Amino acid sequence: MNEKVINEILGGVIQTLVDQLKGEGVSLPTDCAVSGETIPVELSARHAHLSEADAMELFGHPLTPARDLSQPGQFLAKERVRLIGPKGVMDNVAVLGPSRGSSQIEISQTDARILGVKAPVRQSGDIKDTPGIILASENSIVGLEQGVIVAARHIHMTPEDARRLCVSDNQLVSVRLDSGRPIILEDVLVRVNEQFKLSLHIDFDEGNGSGWHSKVTGRIVTRQ
Amino acid sequence: MNEKVINEILGGVIQTLVDQLKGEGVSLPTDCAVSGETIPVELSARHAHLSEADAMELFGHPLTPARDLSQPGQFLAKERVRLIGPKGVMDNVAVLGPSRGSSQIEISQTDARILGVKAPVRQSGDIKDTPGIILASENSIVGLEQGVIVAARHIHMTPEDARRLCVSDNQLVSVRLDSGRPIILEDVLVRVNEQFKLSLHIDFDEGNGSGWHSKVTGRIVTRQ
Numbered sequence: 001m002n003e004k005v006i007n008e009i010l011g012g013v014i015q016t017l018v019d020q021l022k023g024e025g026v027s028l029p030t031d032c033a034v035s036g037e038t039i040p041v042e043l044s045a046r047h048a049h050l051s052e053a054d055a056m057e058l059f060g061h062p063l064t065p066a067r068d069l070s071q072p073g074q075f076l077a078k079e080r081v082r083l084i085g086p087k088g089v090m091d092n093v094a095v096l097g098p099s100r101g102s103s104q105i106e107i108s109q110t111d112a113r114i115l116g117v118k119a120p121v122r123q124s125g126d127i128k129d130t131p132g133i134i135l136a137s138e139n140s141i142v143g144l145e146q147g148v149i150v151a152a153r154h155i156h157m158t159p160e161d162a163r164r165l166c167v168s169d170n171q172l173v174s175v176r177l178d179s180g181r182p183i184i185l186e187d188v189l190v191r192v193n194e195q196f197k198l199s200l201h202i203d204f205d206e207g208n209g210s211g212w213h214s215k216v217t218g219r220i221v222t223r224q
Numbered sequence: 225m226n227e228k229v230i231n232e233i234l235g236g237v238i239q240t241l242v243d244q245l246k247g248e249g250v251s252l253p254t255d256c257a258v259s260g261e262t263i264p265v266e267l268s269a270r271h272a273h274l275s276e277a278d279a280m281e282l283f284g285h286p287l288t289p290a291r292d293l294s295q296p297g298q299f300l301a302k303e304r305v306r307l308i309g310p311k312g313v314m315d316n317v318a319v320l321g322p323s324r325g326s327s328q329i330e331i332s333q334t335d336a337r338i339l340g341v342k343a344p345v346r347q348s349g350d351i352k353d354t355p356g357i358i359l360a361s362e363n364s365i366v367g368l369e370q371g372v373i374v375a376a377r378h379i380h381m382t383p384e385d386a387r388r389l390c391v392s393d394n395q396l397v398s399v400r401l402d403s404g405r406p407i408i409l410e411d412v413l414v415r416v417n418e419q420f421k422l423s424l425h426i427d428f429d430e431g432n433g434s435g436w437h438s439k440v441t442g443r444i445v446t447r448q
Contacts, residue, residue, distance in 0.1 A: 153405070181409075181410075181411065183410060184408035187405065203433070205429050205432035206433040208429035208433070209333070209433035
């Protein structure tokens with residue numbers, strides 16, 4: 001008796017159970033579990049968020065929007081920075097606006113090895129006890145005492161998306177990617193905000209390791 | 225009624241079913257399904273396998289073993305090569321021995337982007353219609369017409385391991401990694417050979433994207 005047969009038997013058992021519970025008027029979250037709605041998947045390249053003071057120090061003026069990003073209100077700045085770590089340097093790194101309270105540098109683990117910094121995997125904004133790095137422009141340098149992270153994967157969505165997908169803000173879910181090297185990402189954080197646009201954000205390592213391309217979508221397979 | 229309750233109910237149903245089938249003398253592969261045996265996970269860095277002719281052309285002599293690798297009979301050579309692609313160069317790339325019939329270069333997708341080659345994800349040895357690259361030593365260069373791949377993840381194991389894990393040669397399985405960014409890798413190829421040592425091989429993108437470290441283990445969660 002192999003797993004296929006067992007799965008068929010269990011499939012039948014589960015269906016019978018679901019039918020029976022429905023017959024008893026029990027409300028099941030089958031729309032969520034069964035719908036299989038797909039979520040766009042976007043790759044986040046390395047980038048810097050700068051405090052207003054750090055932007056002024058580096059460029060002598062506030063950030064200049066170059067183009068809008070997929071999340072409403074966010075923009076790619078015309079300005080670029082150089083990251084200088086103990087082991088390596090990365091030029092021409094994107095700066096995203098608008099400015100934040102604290103500067104934060106989001107890189108991949110691959111970048112962290114090249115730069116020589118031990119960047120932990122963190123959600124955006126959680127920069128306590130993270131390593132620093134040196135930022136340079138053509139005119140100035142800024143030494144960050146902290147703020148270098150590998151951004152933890154997360155899904156942006158509106159409250160309406162959350163209702164439809166049966167998840168809530170700060171919930172962890174597992175998401176399957178239908179990519180060239182298919183994987184299930186566990187511990188994906190749900191972030192709900194009226195301003196967000198539905199999108200799963202992963203970094204370049206996760207993208208390259210899973211065979212990501214622009215048509216890849218994700219599907220929530222488990223709600224933790 | 226939430227998923228936790230449903231899972232508890234289904235768990236009970238499944239246990240009852242398993243007990244009943246066992247009572248009827250049906251042999252179930254529960255040792256495989258339940259044992260949860262862990263598999264060591266090793267990271268494969270970029271490397272070259274060279275044909276005897278290409279090794280002779282590059283170094284003027286056959287490969288010289290520097291140290292043994294985890295898979296019996298395989299060694300890291302003292303020789304190193306430079307990879308020259310249309311967009312970038314990588315120095316000091318490891319060469320593995322012994323020599324093979326055809327040269328084969330295994331890189332990550334990150335490397336492929338840097339070098340500027342469109343390397344497909346392939347199992348080792350499957351190099352038909354793959355891109356070429358230029359190899360250089362201090363003394364010579366060799367132009368490969370094909371052979372550049374991103375190595376598909378796979379598990380090396382002996383026939384005894386395969387029996388214990390209830391899998392067979394060339395089977396695809398899904399493996400969960402208990403890493404810092406936990407994931408389930410689908411489509412992992414099982415490769416069975418008396419000479420192999422039990423180990424899941426992933427590349428640097430998969431390792432960096434999943435928060436791999438040397439203590440990470442994998443567990444087969446689905447047999448496809």
